[in-house]
Amino acid sequence: MKNKITFNPLTPIQEFFKTESSSGILLLITTVLALLIANSPMSESYFNFFQSTLTVGTPSLNIEKPLLLWINDGLMAVFFLLIGLEIKRELKYGELSNFKLALTPIVAALGGALVPGAIFIALNAGTEFSQGWAIAIATDIAFAIGILTLLGSKVPIWAKVFLTAVAVVDDLIAVMAIALFYTASIQMTALAVAAGCFIVLLIFNLMNVRRIGFYMIVGIIMWVAVLKSGVHATIAGVVLGLIIPATRNTSLNSLLEKAEGAVSLFKHALKNDQGEARETALNYMDDVVSESESPLHRLEHHLHPWVAYGIIPVFAFANAGVAFDSQLIVEAFSSTLTWGILLGLFVGKQIGIFSAAFLMKVVGLSTFPEQKGTWKIVYGLACLSGVGFTMSLFIGGLSFESPVFLEYAKVGIISGSLISGLLGYGLIRSAINNIDSE
Structure with missing residues (x-):
């Protein structure tokens, strides 16, 4: 008797969720490890290690930065390249490719950015903390999906798709904020070189160049030029991701x-x-099989594990360490910076996303299923979107040069993300259990 072979291919959303959920768990482990080391006798060695200088290049042409900045400017450019690829995929083939389906997550994500930003500004307008307004608008998709995955297979697929779509739009908003509001003084020569690289990449795309290597070589030159220009270097990653061809070359x-x-x-x-x-x-x-994949899909498929299991955990380990002591806790929770971030992530995300999603129902444009527990799950998803962690830490590093302010920001990010994750998990679990009991 012949053995029957069952082939169950993963859909793009299932494949994405599988990687992101595992990454979220690894991210949690590395974060806890960073906090433990930062509050142990190894604390000084931990902080000194990431401040040690690394020089790359020749004596006449080199880049010299602390290891922490190599991680934040270099490795995170690859993370943002993946974000660019994911945004383009969603816009072309995913949830955001259909206007009616895309409208609810787009409006929800806008609400989830505007309300947290408004809360932060209300508490910090006119102060030395005001430039940190974008810290509270971010969502860490890996952490949020990791928490959602802990609830098992009973989580409805529409909830996973909605959370992913909101997070992708949220990433796009965060990228725009970084490009527009977190740019230092501009060096026009370097910016001109970056613009030239962009034009070359655009020509590659228009000429239907399929070899990813050509894009990567020009992309690296563009990254160096953007780094030297004063614009944050991670923007080069996003731009490169958006230019990679997303179509197959064969019918x-x-x-x-x-x-x-x-x-x-x-x-x-x-x-x-x-x-x-x-x-x-x-x-x-x-x-x-190779012909069936677009360059975008092929590159995204290869990059995703490296980013999920390498770059993001390394970033978290390097940036999440906070040496807690009673003085820091008292000072942090006496600061409007900490409260602006905490309330923005915890309260602002809930109100902004849920209100916007419910507004779409009121005007008859919602695509959520009409069944018991739906809106409790939506509210739980809005809470999970308040887990800002990775992107919030990244924007925090761009916002403040003062180590003290950055410590306050980290306390707000960790606190806001923690309680958002716990409440979101509890609400969705309760909704699922209520549905199962009927």
């Missing part, structure tokens, strides 16, 4: 013919025990 009918031909060759080789022909057929299958 679906042609792919089908080639796939059928490859399978036919393989069957014939297998039947006649022709080893060399079998390997040729398998190589042909690999070629067909």
